[in-house]
Amino acid sequence: MGICELSLREMGSAVARRKVSPAELVEAHLSRIRVCDPTLRAYVTVNEAECERLARDRGRQSGGPPGVAAPLNCIPIAVKDNICTKGLRTTCGSRILRNYVPPYDATAVSRLRDRGCLLIGKTNLDEFGMGSSTENSFFGPTRNPWDLERVPGGSSGGSAAAVAAGMAAAALGTDTGGSVRQPAALCGLVGYKPTYGVVSRRGLVAFASSLDQIGVIARTVEDTAAVLEAVSGWDAWDSTSARRGQVRARQTGEVGKSGVLRVGVPWGFFSEGLDPDVSDVTRAVVSKLEKERWAFEEIDLPHAEYSIAAYYLVADAEASSNLARYDGVRYGEREGGTDDLWEMYVRTRTAGLGTEVKRRVMLGTYALSAGYYEAYYLRAQKARTLIKRDYEEVLRRVDLVLMPTSPTAAFRLGEKLHDPLAMYLSDVFTVGVNLAGLPAVSLPSGYSRSGLPIGLQLIGRAFEDQTLLEAARLFEQVVALEARTPAGLKGLLESGRGGA
Amino acid sequence: MKGFESVIGLEIHAQLLTRSKLFCGCGTGFGAEPNTQVCPVCLGLPGALPVLNRRAVELAVLVGEALHAHTNTSSVFARKNYFYPDLPKNYQISQFDRPLCSGGHLYVSDGGKRRRVRVTRVHLEEDAGKSVHLDDAGGRRTLVDFNRCGVPLIEIVTEPELRSPSEAHALLKALKQILEYTGASSGNMEEGGLRCDVNVSLRRVGERALGSKTEIKNLNSFRNVERALEYEIERQAGLLAGGTAVLNETLMWDAGRDRAVSMRSKEEAHDYRYFPEPDLLRLELKGDWIDDVKSRLPELPEARESRFVESLGLPPYDAAVLCGRRALADYFEEVARLTGEPKSASNWIMTEVLRTAKEGATDEFPVTAANLADLLTLVRSGRISGKMAKDVFARMAGTGETADDAVSRMGLRQVTDVREMRTIVDAVLSENPKSVADYARGKKKLFGFLMGRIMEKTAGQASPTLAESVLRERLEGVREGDANT
Structure with a gap:
């Protein structure tokens, strides 16, 4: 294994100490992409020319642009393709935006650029973030580097696959109902979803505005914190961004030091019907942590059973309105051939939007319609309030909540594609966090019998992201998971070398 | 019309005089080149988010207070969803069940009678763009100018309490005056600074229940509002007199042909699917802040x-x-x-x-x-x-x-000096000995003639009062209040 497997921090210091030139670092990643991505299809667009040019320029300067320092200088970071990048097409995995080039950078992206990061490419996703497998993309499915016949999770599956396969040091994803945490879990990575309002949503193409949050996928907690520090913090361009949202990467070491960490586990909520591999990993991790003075107690989340229903109503209602702008009038693909405005709308959206998107837009439209609003949208909002209260009450007694990120390890391509309900249920452990606006992080926790990664998530109190990150670091140290090379990736690299 | 009374309510949209738009920094000037005052936010580009213009809230509150309405310390923006090419997000950010200001009234004077008309609400919303339909050498097509898109508007809704077209006209006049006084809006209908939709129904005199109403849109002058109401009241009265029910529908005023055309019926009415705008926080106003705005009411x-x-x-x-x-x-x-x-x-x-x-x-x-x-x-x-x-x-x-x-x-000055005036008067008298003699014989009318001579001589610059008193003095030896001689 080489340069592409280094942690972000290791890469940053290698560049800073000139052990690796920016050009070498970029070339290593681009060549990895050339070898692996034709199969994995993690990227929709590779930003090759810009990265090569910037790397050359940085190589000539000593220590990068002024004010820019390690660890992020020259680090190749992948960005989910529903986050706007100026001059670089942003498709949202949709046919309707397949040639759309934004005229501005998302705040998170411009903050990464300011720190010297190189945007190595735009990653594949379920169209507009709607899905849990990255199969709902106009650009075709992404494969899981651990097993090429399996999905990487979703909707940030491209971001997870890219990081897992060494095609980026870290990646931005978006998490509306688990879309950062679940693919991170299925690809053996850290996936961080900040408190709602910590990272600006400006430039994040909205799926469900009250739930969407940009998150980070990386190999270690430290790497995650470095990227999160760069992208977090108040933004005047996003009214829902928080004044107290800045996260610092530096650890204070306070967490766990002063006493025991109290952790609640809702065994009753997730145990029934849980995949035995996931169940075993959960128990093994809990017993490891108990030995390190983590005090576990069983907690009850009485309204958690309504979270899937509430989530899909709220998210789809907002989506039905957010996606109305893709109408062929101003930008995106237009299906012409008619003089009638309404007919143009119908043709454009019929051709331009995928099946799952259409299903959700219809569901959401229905939930907001006169006569149904009270029964669906309003009730879902009430359930949301109760779910949020459950968490608030529990988090008064415990510091963290722990539970599996996904009920299963990575599933096979196509396995749930034609059963939307089964697909929706794979989000059962993640959506509650979005409804409550809380921070949560999925951490690599073990392997299934067939060698697939399994993740557990820690959930913290709102705006206590700093504490959650420190707890995550402790978790990482205690669990001390052996590093493995994803099997699928190994195969690709071997055949790639063979071919070369 | 006999036996019926008309019930009229108005929905008025006024553009607020802010420098920038309601949710972005683009300018609001009238008459700019098409699509030059636009940005990702007002064009509804993917990922763009609205940020509320503080000044717009101030002006809207100012109008609310001027209309004696209650400013709500908590109000909510909502999305009004409908597809139209001049609405780039295909929803309008408006307010729905929690408006900025509720209740209120203003006084309307019509035909010498002064009446209090209640205002239901005042809320903030963004304007849409403008569709331009062309049919020329380039073919039949529609172009959209988004400059107006996102311009801040207030919507003022009155209770259905107006009784005649002329009263509606008078209300608009009074409202325009208030808008202009507060500095919140120009109230200029021609430049789209003020727009009005009307609701009208008829009922039998003495009845309390409201009849079924129609809404008329596209009224771009006070005169058109009055004319459209007259037209519609007559039309409804004709229907009711003939025993036909009035359809609940939306009409479009065609000023050129002086008539209203049906746009859509109740069955075709839009379901706007209002829901709270998740991109904006609930608008919370502090009592002190509202008081401060109120204190600036002229x-x-x-x-x-x-x-x-x-x-x-x-x-x-x-x-x-x-x-x-x-x-x-x-x-x-x-x-x-x-x-x-x-x-x-x-x-x-x-x-x-x-x-x-x-x-x-x-x-x-x-x-x-x-x-x-x-x-x-x-x-x-x-x-x-x-x-x-x-x-x-x-x-x-x-x-x-x-x-x-x-x-x-202009070389103008009034001869106000007595001595100078005496010299002038004396000169005139010596030039007209016959008239002086005739005057002395009793032809008193000649006084005016001599005054004219004086004015002529001074090219109109003689102070008439002074000239008169000096002339009288010279002719009759009367001296009035002249201490200087």
Whole structure:
């Protein structure tokens, strides 16, 4: 294994100490992409020319642009393709935006650029973030580097696959109902979803505005914190961004030091019907942590059973309105051939939007319609309030909540594609966090019998992201998971070398 | 119409006079090149988010307070969803069940009667763009100008309490005046600064229940509002008289053909699927902040008008004209303050100033308040006559000169010195011995003739009162109040 497997921090210091030139670092990643991505299809667009040019320029300067320092200088970071990048097409995995080039950078992206990061490419996703497998993309499915016949999770599956396969040091994803945490879990990575309002949503193409949050996928907690520090913090361009949202990467070491960490586990909520591999990993991790003075107690989340229903109503209602702008009038693909405005709308959206998107837009439209609003949208909002209260009450007694990120390890391509309900249920452990606006992080926790990664998530109190990150670091140290090379990736690299 | 009464409610949209749009920093100027005042936010590009313009909230609250409405400390923005090419997000950010201001009223004077009309609500929303339909050498097509998109509007909804088209017209006039006084809106209908939709239904006199109503849109002048209501009331009355029910529908006023055309029926009505705008926080206003805005409310037209009558002694008609526009009332008050003579200030403004302003077709006053005040002071002191002053005013309006400069440039001055006047009068008398002799024999009418000679000799610059008294003195040996000789 080489340069592409280094942690972000290791890469940053290698560049800073000139052990690796920016050009070498970029070339290593681009060549990895050339070898692996034709199969994995993690990227929709590779930003090759810009990265090569910037790397050359940085190589000539000593220590990068002024004010820019390690660890992020020259680090190749992948960005989910529903986050706007100026001059670089942003498709949202949709046919309707397949040639759309934004005229501005998302705040998170411009903050990464300011720190010297190189945007190595735009990653594949379920169209507009709607899905849990990255199969709902106009650009075709992404494969899981651990097993090429399996999905990487979703909707940030491209971001997870890219990081897992060494095609980026870290990646931005978006998490509306688990879309950062679940693919991170299925690809053996850290996936961080900040408190709602910590990272600006400006430039994040909205799926469900009250739930969407940009998150980070990386190999270690430290790497995650470095990227999160760069992208977090108040933004005047996003009214829902928080004044107290800045996260610092530096650890204070306070967490766990002063006493025991109290952790609640809702065994009753997730145990029934849980995949035995996931169940075993959960128990093994809990017993490891108990030995390190983590005090576990069983907690009850009485309204958690309504979270899937509430989530899909709220998210789809907002989506039905957010996606109305893709109408062929101003930008995106237009299906012409008619003089009638309404007919143009119908043709454009019929051709331009995928099946799952259409299903959700219809569901959401229905939930907001006169006569149904009270029964669906309003009730879902009430359930949301109760779910949020459950968490608030529990988090008064415990510091963290722990539970599996996904009920299963990575599933096979196509396995749930034609059963939307089964697909929706794979989000059962993640959506509650979005409804409550809380921070949560999925951490690599073990392997299934067939060698697939399994993740557990820690959930913290709102705006206590700093504490959650420190707890995550402790978790990482205690669990001390052996590093493995994803099997699928190994195969690709071997055949790639063979071919070369 | 016999046996029926009409029930009318108005929905008025007024553009707020902010420099930037409601949710982004783009300019709001009228008449810019199409699609030059736009950005990702007002174009609804993917990922763009709205950020509320504080000034727009201030102005909307100011209007709410001027209408005696209650400003809600917590209000909610909502999305109104419908597809239209000039609405780039295909939803409009508006307010729905939690508006900025609720309740309120204003007074409407129509045909000598003054009535209180209740205002249901005042809320903030963004404007849409403008579709331009073309059918020319380039073919039949529609272009969209997004400059207006995101311009801040307030929607003011009245209770259905108006009883006649002319009362609706009067309400619009009163409202426009209030908007102009608060500085919140120009109230200019032609530039789209003020737009009005009307709801109208008929019911039998004495009945309480409302009949089924129609809504008329696309009314772009006060005259059109009145005309459309007259048309629609007559149409509904005709239907009801013939035993036909009025359909609940939305009509579009066609000013060119002077009639309303059906746009859509109740069954085709939009379901706007309102829901709270998740990109904006609930708008929370502190009581102190609202009080601060309230404290900046100017004296409103109604109060000012009665003060002009009661304290300054103006005739009600003059007071009403002067209070018609805030700038005019301010101008009057300034002239009145500087001269200490409200009545003559009012007379001058009602005649010379307004006439000249109208000819120039401009909003600006032809002569500044300070210059006009100086002119009136010259008249009062007798340095120039009232008749001369009109010529001086005309010159000042043309050149922008001060009163003193204009008077001296025109070589004007009034002969007010007694000795000088005696010399002039004596000269006139010696030039007209026959008339003097005839006067002495009793032809008193010749006094006027001699006065004319004096005026002629002085090219009109003789003070008439002084000339008269000197002439009388010379002819009859009467001396009046002249201590200097």
